[in-house]
Amino acid sequence: MCWNEKKFIDPDDTSSDNFRSICETLKKYIIKEGCKGNTDRAKKMRDFYFRNQRFCYAFELKKRWKNKWNKKYKLLSDNDKKMVNLYYLSIAHTINSSEYRIVSSFVSTSTNSRVAEQFTGNVTIYGWVPESSMQKDIKTIDYVITKYGFNIKRLGLPYCETPVYPEQKEIALRCGILPHFIIGFKVKGKPNFYVNPAIFSSIDKMKLDDIICDGLKVDQNGFEEFCNSHTKFKRFYTFDGNKYEIHVLDKN
Helix, strand or coil, rough: CCCCCCCCCCHHHHHHHHHHHHHHHHHHHHHHHHHHCCCHHHHHHHHHHHHHHHHHHHCCCHHHHHHHHHHHHCCCCCCHHHHHHHHHHHHHHHHHHHHCCCCEEEEEEEECHHHHHHHHCCCCEECCCCCCCCCCCCCCEEEEECCCCCHHHHCCCCCCCCCCCCCCEEEEECCCCCHEEEEEECCCCCCCCCEEHHHHEEEEEEEECHHHHHHHHHHHHHHHHHHHHCCCEEEEEECCCCCEEECCCCCC
């Protein structure tokens, strides 16, 4: 999403109209497009459909999600609505429609490095997903593991029994991989592992438990200026422990 200026569906928008857009997106990518054809991807999508018939059927009939699910959604708290939005949008992201991919607000990661290497170019980034912060007013990065749909089930809304591609062991990170949670990277075909230099400075100043939960200390002064001068990115995102924001870069 940082390469272009096209609009994406905002998971923080808890309006009924936005929820309807999410439901329509899932219907389009699963029913109208994903399951049709004889490609390997279409076959995998049909397999996903048969493994998750109750979930897919919920979006197949417009009247069903427009009435039943929308009514349930309206009764949820804003935090639960955002959780539902993130969960459903992560599924749309995983389906990997070419239309949605360029505006998705997620980045795919995997707990299996061999799987990750199949989807990367020359570099594989290694990092971790932090556990919840002990401070109630600060949250850690947003991520979705589709197979853990029990929170959505608890809310009485449709959820997946199994992920779209179970073998990929995917964790969808919201917006991107923050440098605070990067261990390092490997270049394809090279034996060296390049360590995030922030690890060394952070270990000297922070407790290990704090690093695991809150991330490394990373100096990002001049980040926006660098992006403007040395990259072709059109946007970037920030996360302050409470809120994600998308910022448009001034390329003039």
